Amino acid sequence: MWLAYARERNLERDAVADERDIMRDALKRSMGEASLAETRQQFEREVQARGFIELDRQPGAAGRVFTNQEMIDLERDNIRSMREGQNQHPALASFETRRQTENDYAHLSASQRGAVEEVLSSRDRIQALDGVAGAGKTTSLTAIRDAAEREGYHVEGFAPTSRAAQNLQEAGIQSSTLQSHLARPDSAEGHQKRLYVLDESSLASTRQVNEFLHKLKHNDRVLLVGDTRQHEAVEAGRPYSQLQEAGMKTAHLEEIIRQKDPELKKVVEQLSKGESQSAIFDLERQGRVHQIEDREERLKTIAQEYGRQPQGTLVISPDNESRRELNSLIHREMQQRGTVSEQEHKFQVLDPRQDLTGADRAWATRYEVEDVLRYSRGSKALDIHAGEYATVKAIDHERNLLTVRRESGEEVTYNPRQLQGVSVYRQAERDFAEGDRVQFTAPSREFHVANRELGTVEKTNENGRIAVHTDSGRVLDFNIQDHPHIDYGYAVTSHSGQGQTTDRVLINVDTELGEKLVNERLAYVAVSRARYDAQIYTNDQAQLAHDLSREYSHSTATDDYSQERGDDYSQDHSQEQGATTATPEHSHAEESLGDTGQSPAADAAHGQSIGIGED
Numbered sequence: 001m002w003l004a005y006a007r008e009r010n011l012e013r014d015a016v017a018d019e020r021d022i023m024r025d026a027l028k029r030s031m032g033e034a035s036l037a038e039t040r041q042q043f044e045r046e047v048q049a050r051g052f053i054e055l056d057r058q059p060g061a062a063g064r065v066f067t068n069q070e071m072i073d074l075e076r077d078n079i080r081s082m083r084e085g086q087n088q089h090p091a092l093a094s095f096e097t098r099r100q101t102e103n104d105y106a107h108l109s110a111s112q113r114g115a116v117e118e119v120l121s122s123r124d125r126i127q128a129l130d131g132v133a134g135a136g137k138t139t140s141l142t143a144i145r146d147a148a149e150r151e152g153y154h155v156e157g158f159a160p161t162s163r164a165a166q167n168l169q170e171a172g173i174q175s176s177t178l179q180s181h182l183a184r185p186d187s188a189e190g191h192q193k194r195l196y197v198l199d200e201s202s203l204a205s206t207r208q209v210n211e212f213l214h215k216l217k218h219n220d221r222v223l224l225v226g227d228t229r230q231h232e233a234v235e236a237g238r239p240y241s242q243l244q245e246a247g248m249k250t251a252h253l254e255e256i257i258r259q260k261d262p263e264l265k266k267v268v269e270q271l272s273k274g275e276s277q278s279a280i281f282d283l284e285r286q287g288r289v290h291q292i293e294d295r296e297e298r299l300k301t302i303a304q305e306y307g308r309q310p311q312g313t314l315v316i317s318p319d320n321e322s323r324r325e326l327n328s329l330i331h332r333e334m335q336q337r338g339t340v341s342e343q344e345h346k347f348q349v350l351d352p353r354q355d356l357t358g359a360d361r362a363w364a365t366r367y368e369v370e371d372v373l374r375y376s377r378g379s380k381a382l383d384i385h386a387g388e389y390a391t392v393k394a395i396d397h398e399r400n401l402l403t404v405r406r407e408s409g410e411e412v413t414y415n416p417r418q419l420q421g422v423s424v425y426r427q428a429e430r431d432f433a434e435g436d437r438v439q440f441t442a443p444s445r446e447f448h449v450a451n452r453e454l455g456t457v458e459k460t461n462e463n464g465r466i467a468v469h470t471d472s473g474r475v476l477d478f479n480i481q482d483h484p485h486i487d488y489g490y491a492v493t494s495h496s497g498q499g500q501t502t503d504r505v506l507i508n509v510d511t512e513l514g515e516k517l518v519n520e521r522l523a524y525v526a527v528s529r530a531r532y533d534a535q536i537y538t539n540d541q542a543q544l545a546h547d548l549s550r551e552y553s554h555s556t557a558t559d560d561y562s563q564e565r566g567d568d569y570s571q572d573h574s575q576e577q578g579a580t581t582a583t584p585e586h587s588h589a590e591e592s593l594g595d596t597g598q599s600p601a602a603d604a605a606h607g608q609s610i611g612i613g614e615d
Contacts, residue, residue, distance in 0.1 A: 002029035009359035016555035065558035074251035085125025093120040111255035118251035128250040132272040133528035134258025141171035160203040201226035206237025276549035289540035303329035314504030315491035318517040327488035346432035350425035377421035442485035523548040
């Protein structure tokens, strides 16, 4: 049982797990029932039985690494689906439609015109549009959508986050989250041709992409849109990059149009090519890097700089702890400057427990008394309704039981393994005042807001009401009890910031946080958000260029495994295993929120266990 927990926990967020991490979690789950020697013996038996599959050790690796057959099959199945659809369809748009599109969108840059032509002339079922940050993907997608609709396609868009799905609508594409699409029942086979556009594809996991591809009908075509150098999924795999490496036809947008400052544009171009050290050295030469060793002083300086010029400024920080501190400091700074009212009201909000994986949510010991649970799917057996909240009141560690108090006051005891689609929160307090910048930390169908949607507080009162003028132009007036998923919106993590565009970014980089948080993906995503200016504040300028040039990517299960077994085995073994993986046991669709279209992990901003994601 404890090894099953360790396998599920470690392979949920990476396709490859270190032996030491597996042993650590297995021992933790056994809670003293098994010794280290007993656990190791059981582990070796699992290896012999192929419950864990050992991969070739990477250079410099300290110990053995493992995957499982399911991850291998998922990856191979995705690649096979892509390859089987190559050159099997008519061009997405006829020659006449492509020429008409070229005339109608004459304002496109040469890079955009070339990419649009390549996509529209493709005869592949699954293809990609890969564009550097700020290359005008939305403008290009508008032209592609227009041409596809002329050819009789119904164009529909998805994205792993609700903010990205909202951004797709700017291209005139009807969009929703990928998770909500996966949760919907399969529709009957129809004759309507469909073009599915999956934006921010680098944020989609191997399992999600596999489910998505298995839902396709005969006439469906797919365009994966993203940037391989930006952040990857919370969950295991990097299918967007892996499919390109396996030969997926990919059009490229390589001309950056977002940056209006020539020197900043040069830096972003370097970052987009992986020339991170040169980019950071150029930022230093431009006077855009500031060393402040003392952490408290550094965060205070960033808050003061934000207050000096708040309009069009976004603060980015790698970890949630510093993000929360920066938000609080900026809130106070803005009050001192008179931009935010000194009259504030205290609100009870919900912070996600981002340390919990799916395996953790099935183990009662990982919960804490007073945790707040939200049941996105509900349970007929327990008479719990979708969207209902409850509070943990007791934990039975030995029998793996939770006792929760529902909003009605009734108490229910159950084994958490019985339920899926459960989000876990802690209660927290926030002092909001008129003028505060805020962001929604969960989507809401009732209020029509996306996760991470930003706005400005117009008014608050002591009864829990708050009015927010969103950046999209709407005013939402509601009681915080009806949607307690709101936080300050001054500072965000780079994962949450991906997809945003602003005039200026202030970036906090603590080199002591480690490569999972401080790496070239952070540098690229954070700096490229800005049109005119990017300023980095760090504790160690001498170490900065090295740390922001570190490559950090998800592992894949098949690369090393195919080397071990040989290329023929890599291509053919999945057919021998009969891998279909259309509906995995613990799929994202099963965990998706029934009323929001989000999974508990999906918009926790991609990195819960290591603090990457946004609270």
